[in-house]
Amino acid sequence: MGSTRRTGRIRSRAAAMAACGAALAALTAVPAQAHEPERRVPHWELKDTGAPETRFRGLAAVSRTTAWVAGTGGTVLRTTDAGATWRNVSPPGAGDLQFRDVEAFDARRAVVLAIGEGEASRVYRTDDGGVTWTESFRNTAPKAFYDCLAFFDHRHGLAMSDPVDGRFRILSTGDGGRTWKVLPDGGMPAAQEGEAGFAASGQCLVTSGPKDVWLATGGAARARVLHSADRGRTWTATDTSLPAGDPARGVFALAFRDRAHGLAVGGDFRPDQPSPNAAARTSDGGRTWRPAATPPPAYRSGVAWLPHSRTAALAVGPTGTDLTTDAGRTWRTVDTGSYDTVDCTRDHGCWAAGEKGRVARLEH
DSSP states (O other): OHHHHHHHHHHHHHHHHHHHHHHHHHHTOOOOOTTSOOOOOOEEEEEOOSOTTOOEEEEEEOSSSOEEEEEGGGEEEEESSTTSSOEEOOOTTOTTOEEEEEEESSSSOEEEEEEEEGGGOEEEEESSTTSSOEEEEEOOOTTOEEEEEEESSSSOEEEEEEEETTEEEEEEESSTTSSOEEOOSTTSOOOOTTOBOOOSSSOSEEEETTTEEEEEOBSSSSOEEEEESSTTSSOEEEEOSSOOSSTTEEEEEEEESSSSOEEEEEEEOSTTSOOTTOEEEESSTTSSOEEOSBOOSSOOOEEEEOTTOSSOEEEEETTEEEEESSTTSBOEEEEOOOOSEEEEOTTSOEEEEOSTTOEEEEEO
């Protein structure tokens, strides 16, 4: 019986790896010539959200069929049919809020973050697919400005705020976002002058495993990544090679496929400014970062590893999508559509979201 289960797992993993390999091969394939049969290659397929005025910077991909997006005007949408239809599940009375991050555990349970100074920063949770919401946190510190959420599992999670009194502020939950508390800041390194997080894609705070979490910064002399191995109680800071020295520059998004291997993307978000060295990679958990040999050609605000791959990832931004197949050493543009954030699931579901109600799924 055990042998049968083990064989089944091996076959399932082999099938998953084969599917991923085929997808990568297709994504990087040279377009067919006119005399060749048409090849079906993976591409972003836009889904009609019915919300053309909304910019979706918050995205939580649950599976190939289920995803949540959160954005301007207090808007939260959910699909359970691969984007064919979307249900508006926005919290009542949230029309003046700016949702920038959403973390979903499944089709029914999700936590969403509203950003802004003072009481504009709030957290809501739903357990019934957005039929009802509970406001579980409202910031009362005038200097705090929360940017991102991240969860280690269904219970433990963190939210991060721009520095308060010289240090980034970390909010913690141990019950799935139903209650929150501010962690002591004694283990947080001092912030640089002007340093902050970017609430651009919900990926300025990311986790891997039960205790490791990374925080991306910008706006200061050096663009840094902070790492904690104890769920946010103590942190170390490391400089990166990404553009810095201006409030519009820094690390905008992170992605870790395990505790060691991570990617950082960003640059200068102003459309009239170049963004050289807009990507970096680490293989030691963020202790050191190496610039990409061939980075994306412009600012990128979101990044995600492709499922079941140790080397492939996507980065997105207002001017396009880039693909790496060598773990972040080199990138090349594969799409020119505008997206702010990207997220992938283990069942080969990759989603992207952005301005003008744009939400897309990677179709194979």
